[in-house]
Amino acid sequence: GIQVEQSPPDLILQEGANSTLRCNFSDSVNNLQWFHQNPWGQLINLFYIPSGTKQNGRLSATTVATERYSLLYISSSQTTDSGVYFCAVRGGSSNTGKLIFGQGTTLQVKP
Amino acid sequence: DAGVIQSPRHEVTEMGQEVTLRCKPISGHNSLFWYRQTMMRGLELLIYFNNNVPIDDSGMPEDRFSAKMPNASFSTLKIQPSEPRDSAVYFCASSQGNTIYFGEGSWLTVV
Numbered sequence: 001g002i003q004v005e006q007s008p009p010d011l012i013l014q015e016g017a018n019s020t021l022r023c024n025f026s027d028s029v030n031n032l033q034w035f036h037q038n039p040w041g042q043l044i045n046l047f048y049i050p051s052g053t054k055q056n057g058r059l060s061a062t063t064v065a066t067e068r069y070s071l072l073y074i075s076s077s078q079t080t081d082s083g084v085y086f087c088a089v090r091g092g093s094s095n096t097g098k099l100i101f102g103q104g105t106t107l108q109v110k111p
Numbered sequence: 112d113a114g115v116i117q118s119p120r121h122e123v124t125e126m127g128q129e130v131t132l133r134c135k136p137i138s139g140h141n142s143l144f145w146y147r148q149t150m151m152r153g154l155e156l157l158i159y160f161n162n163n164v165p166i167d168d169s170g171m172p173e174d175r176f177s178a179k180m181p182n183a184s185f186s187t188l189k190i191q192p193s194e195p196r197d198s199a200v201y202f203c204a205s206s207q208g209n210t211i212y213f214g215e216g217s218w219l220t221v222v
Contacts, residue, residue: 031209041200043213050209086154088211098144098167099211101154 002027002091004102012108013077021072021105023087031090031099032063034072038083046072046085077109113137115214117203123220129191132217135184136205144211145178145188146202154202160186193221 003026013019025032034046047054047061049070054061058077063070074081084106088099116135124130136143144159158168160180168178175194180186190197200216 033209033211035213041216041218043202043204043216045210045212048210088154098156098159098170100156101146103153 006102010106018075023070025089027091029089033088035086079109082109117214121218127192130193132188134186134203140205140207142206144204148200195221
């Protein structure tokens with residue numbers, strides 16, 4: 001099955017700093033999503049981005065499908081950005097089916 | 112919409128007992144997923160349904176686990192008998208198309 005690798009596994013930032021999180025996947029995908037799991041365990045969908053670039057406030061994401069990677073950018077980080085960031089992908093051609101999650105990047109933003 | 116609703120939020124049970132986790136997906140969503148999250152294995156897909164029909168249950172760890180979706184607005188995940196290694200957070204999620212939405216999870220501890 002499709003493999004998803006995220007890097008770095010852990011990241012510590014000072015408030016206000018910028019960061020880039022990476023997601024590599026082993027096969028072509030028709031669905032890629034980024035999630036944030038906050039310290040209370042809640043999983044929040046950030047982006048649906050199988051290709052191209054999207055921005056939402058201080059967050060943006062870019063997926064280069066032909067090169068099988070996606071990047072999540074966090075600018076001017078805040079302590080509320082702390083948590084685990086997951087990339088999840090779905091391979092194949094169907095628009096239904098399982099999303100496979102990476103192991104996540106744990107981000108800690110210090111005040 | 113209220114989002115994906117799971118119950119119970121927390122459960123502590125003794126080894127050997129039956130555990131039933133419940134999920135109400137977002138109205139109108141036709142896909143439902145059960146995920147399990149542990150420190151060791153991350154987020155694993157256990158089973159998913161499309162239009163109430165189980166499509167892929169290859170992630171169900173063993174016969175002690177079973178899931179049902181009797182109608183479009185309700186699903187259960189049952190563990191019988193439970194074991195300490197089943198301790199985890201169990202997430203239910205639903206989708207209509209590309210974006211998946213997670214419930215807040217059921218935190219299960221088997222002692």
